[in-house]
Amino acid sequence: xxxxxxxxxxxxxxxxxxxxxxxxxxxxxxxxxxxxxxxxxxxxxxxxxxxxxxxxxxxxxxxxxxxxxxxxxxxxxxxxxxxxxxxxxxxxxxxxxxxxxxxxxxxxxxxxxxxxxxxxxxxxxxxxxxxxxxxxxxxxxxxxxxxxxxxxxxxxxxxxxxxxxxxxxxxxxxxxxxxxxxxxxxxxxxxxxxxxxxxxxxxxxxxxxxxxxxxxxxxxxxxxxxxxxxxxxxxxxxxxxxxxxxxxxxxxxxxxxxxxxxxxxxxxxxxxxxxxxxxxxxxxxxxxxxxxxxxxxxxxxxxxxxxxxxxxxxxxxxxxxxxxxxxxxxxxxxxxxxxxxxxxxxxxxxxxxxxxxxxxxxxxxxxxxxxxxxxxxxxxxxxxxxxxxxxxxxxxxxxxxxxxxxxxxxxxxxxxxxxxxxxxxxxxxxxxxxxxxxxxxxxxxxxxxxxxxxxxx
Numbered sequence: 216x217x218x219x220x221x222x223x224x225x226x227x228x229x230x231x232x233x234x235x236x237x238x239x240x241x242x243x244x245x246x247x248x249x250x251x252x253x254x255x256x257x258x259x260x261x262x263x264x265x266x267x268x269x270x271x272x273x274x275x276x277x278x279x280x281x282x283x284x285x286x287x288x289x290x291x292x293x294x295x296x297x298x299x300x301x302x303x304x305x306x307x308x309x310x311x312x313x314x315x316x317x318x319x320x321x322x323x324x325x326x327x328x329x330x331x332x333x334x335x336x337x338x339x340x341x342x343x344x345x346x347x348x349x350x351x352x353x354x355x356x357x358x359x360x361x362x363x364x365x366x367x368x369x370x371x372x373x374x375x376x377x378x379x380x381x382x383x384x385x386x387x388x389x390x391x392x393x394x395x396x397x398x399x400x401x402x403x404x405x406x407x408x409x410x411x412x413x414x415x416x417x418x419x420x421x422x423x424x425x426x427x428x429x430x431x432x433x434x435x436x437x438x439x440x441x442x443x444x445x446x447x448x449x450x451x452x453x454x455x456x457x458x459x460x461x462x463x464x465x466x467x468x469x470x471x472x473x474x475x476x477x478x479x480x481x482x483x484x485x486x487x488x489x490x491x492x493x494x495x496x497x498x499x500x501x502x503x504x505x506x507x508x509x510x511x512x513x514x515x516x517x518x519x520x521x522x523x524x525x526x527x528x529x530x531x532x533x534x535x536x537x538x539x540x541x542x543x544x545x546x547x548x549x550x551x552x553x554x555x556x557x558x559x560x561x562x563x564x565x566x567x568x569x570x571x572x573x574x575x576x577x578x579x580x581x582x583x584x585x586x587x588x589x590x591x592x593x594x595x596x597x598x599x600x601x602x603x604x605x606x607x608x609x610x611x612x613x614x615x616x617x618x619x620x621x622x623x624x625x626x627x628x629x630x631x632x633x634x635x636x637x638x639x640x641x642x643x644x645x646x647x648x649x650x651x652x653x654x655x656x657x658x659x660x661x662x663x664x665x666x667x668x669x670x671x672x
Contacts, residue, residue, distance in 0.1 A: 226304065233302035236309060240300045244326075245271070245311060246319060249292045260288060264296060264311065272310040273298070279314050282333060286316055293319040297330055324427055328434050331461055335436070340443050346467045347448045349480060353416040355382040356480055357406045359399065362387035366423040366452075366473040373477035381481055384415060390422035396435035403441040403449070410447045418445065419476045420462060421452030433460040442466055452476030619651040 223231070247264040254260050258277030263270045273296065275288075286294070298313035315330045335341060356374075360367050362385055374381055388402045389395040399420070406418055420442065422430070432438065433453045442449050442465045451466035452473040463469040470476035611617060615625060626634040629645045640659050648655040 225307070229302060229304045229307050232309070233304060236300050236302060242297065242299050242314075243311075244295060244297050246295045247271075247293070249288060249294060250290055252288055252290050254288075262288065262290075264294070272303070272308055273313055274310060275313040275316060280316075286318060288316070295319055295326060297326065324431060324434075328427075328461070331434065331436055331439075332464065335439055335461065335465065340439060341464045349448050349450070349468060350416045352482060353381065353480065355384060355414050355416060357384045357386050357413070357415045357418045359386045359388055359402050359406065359418060359420045360422055360473070361390045364390070364423050366421060369474045370419065370452075370477040373474055374481045377478065377483045377485075378481040379484060382414075384413060390432060391425075391429055392432075396432040396438050399432060400435075400437040400441035403438070403445060407441075407445040407447060415447060417448045417450065417480055419450045419452055419470075419473070419480060420466070421450075421470070421473050421476060422454070423473065424455040424458065430454050430458060430460055433462040435461075438462055439465045450476045450480060615649075619649065622651075624655075625649045 245264060247266050247270075250263045250265055250270070252260070252262040258280070260275040260277075260280060262273055262275075264273050265271075275296075288294075295317050296311065296313045297315040298311045300309065301312055302309050315326055315333075317326045339345075358367060358370060360370075367385065371383065374383055384406075386402050386406055388398045390399065403418070403420060406413070406415060410416075420433075422433070424430075430453055433451070439461045442451070442462055448467040450468045450470055451460070451462040452470040452475065453460045453462055454472075456471035468479060470479050619625070625648070627647045627649070628634055629647075631647075634640070634646065642659050642661060644659045646657045646659065648657065
């Protein structure tokens with residue numbers, strides 16, 4: 216028995232078909248008639264593209280529609296659409312996701328131009344941030360162009376006239392026909408990779424004018440990406456002033472014509488000579504002004520009294536030195552006197568202070584304070600003792616023992632509570648009466664609730 220065939224789920228099979236369509240077919244141009252057109256509230260467009268034998272479902276998303284020149288879509292309209300063949304997996308239906316659409320008569324080349332331009336712009340190949348400045352005084356440049364066209368002759372003539380010292384490297388390529396785009400791209404890559412060895416500082420890529428078909432090689436993606444990869448600045452010079460190619464957008468600089476590119480790259484020796492002459496004249500004026508200024512200064516010095524009588528200058532300087540010396544001597548004496556006065560004042564202060572005698576007086580003062588402190592402590596302690604004795608006497612006079620000595624007694628119930636009234640006593644209650652020399656036990660015989668006294672026995 217042979218090996219078992221794999222079993223796919225519906226989702227797996229649909230996904231495999233989608234990958235196969237996108238990988239094998241991918242992006243294509245399709246021409247046909249619109250039918251079943253509808254536009255959703257989201258801005259997306261759905262329709263069927265058909266011919267006399269087949270049809271394919273199409274979707275044009277709002278963002279793709281908004282990014283191009285508006286084409287009013289309607290049933291029965293003949294169009295050319297560029298998009299990706301894929302599968303809408305939710306329905307298992309293959310469809311064309313359109314990126315660019317145009318009426319059938321608009322022209323395929325222009326549509327391809329717009330599609331590639333939008334694609335490269337999104338990738339950042341046109342970004343101004345990456346564009347490089349041209350060298351101000353290049354020594355060697357490369358011309359990537361046809362060696363037999365009028366464009367190369369125009370550029371050579373202008374380059375030799377404007378910059379006779381300039382070394383020119385002609386890099387011959389075909390600029391039209393099958394395979395020309397690949398040839399141009401390969402030459403750009405070669406010059407870029409060998410720029411250091413060839414000592415090439417800038418590259419001009421271009422050709423003379425022509426129709427859109429004639430210039431199409433410079434609209435190919437392979438040429439655009441070679442220009443983008445270049446290690447040296449690239450000037451695009453394709454066609455006439457009104458012609459724009461993809462190479463123009465990618466290059467570091469765009470010249471409207473090959474002749475203009477030569478003028479852009481090569482500094483004009485005549486203008487340089489004129490500028491040099493102007494700078495020479497300005498420098499001459501500055502030198503003459505400086506010389507005149509120095510002459511006037513020399514004249515003033517020669518007319519000065521010091522040059523006429525140099526000894527006088529020496530005498531004045533000597534007098535100045537003597538004055539400074541006397542002033543310095545006075546300052547020094549004043550300073551010394553001031554310091555001497557300070558020392559004498561400090562010495563007198565220390566002499567009057569006499570630290571040993573002061574220490575002795577402070578020790579005597581401390582001894583007196585200690586004696587006074589001891590006397591105060593003893594006096595305060597004696598006063599507290601007397602106060603305690605007085606309080607003790609008061610306690611003894613007011614205490615129960617003194618009361619008993621005076622003939623009074625204290626009667627307690629069985630719980631030891633002092634009896635203060637007959638109220639609450641019952642016949643038979645035990646009582647304990649304390650007198651000065653002992654205690655008397657008794658029992659209540661009769662209780663008088665409201666009488667003046669209770670009889671105990």
